[in-house]
Amino acid sequence: MINDFLKKYQEELISGKIQLKEDMDLLETKIKEETKFLKVLEESNDSYFVEFTPRDINSKNKEKAQEVKEILDDLNAQMEKKAQQMKFYDGRLVEVNALITNTVVINKPLNEESVSNNVDVNDNNPTSLLIDKLSEIKNLILLDPYRAQLDLDNIITSLK
Numbered sequence: 278m279i280n281d282f283l284k285k286y287q288e289e290l291i292s293g294k295i296q297l298k299e300d301m302d303l304l305e306t307k308i309k310e311e312t313k314f315l316k317v318l319e320e321s322n323d324s325y326f327v328e329f330t331p332r333d334i335n336s337k338n339k340e341k342a343q344e345v346k347e348i349l350d351d352l353n354a355q356m357e358k359k360a361q362q363m364k365f366y367d368g369r370l371v372e373v374n375a376l377i378t379n380t381v382v383i384n385k386p387l388n389e390e391s392v393s394n395n396v397d398v399n400d401n402n403p404t405s406l407l408i409d410k411l412s413e414i415k416n417l418i419l420l421d422p423y424r425a426q427l428d429l430d431n432i433i434t435s436l437k
Contacts, residue, residue, distance in 0.1 A: 286373055290369050294366040294370070307352055311345055315342055319342055410428070
């Protein structure tokens, strides 16, 4: 029952993290576009003949450049908030993953626990143990890809 709740919460966190990543990618694209636009505006203001002209040539460009700088400041502030939210999601996912791992270990029978840590081809039912271990790794891939890769390497070496 607790394990089901934790898995459901884990799925909600993962979907929230995916949505947040999409939002961050969109914000990053907007920041890049606005930065390029600001660069174009500033380059148009840096004409060579500005010093020789008695009037302000590109006052509209200067105003627009100031507006774009304000927009960029706002977008960067939003990106900071999103980055903090991403850290929150990462922390929660690590905690939930640890809790799920602990409840799974507690709920397993003693003999299966010792066997599942070392997959051996000589066991009575190696296929089901292998499937169980692979499904655990599948759940880990999004949360901790490095650990999932290590677990896969362990399985491969134990099968050789």
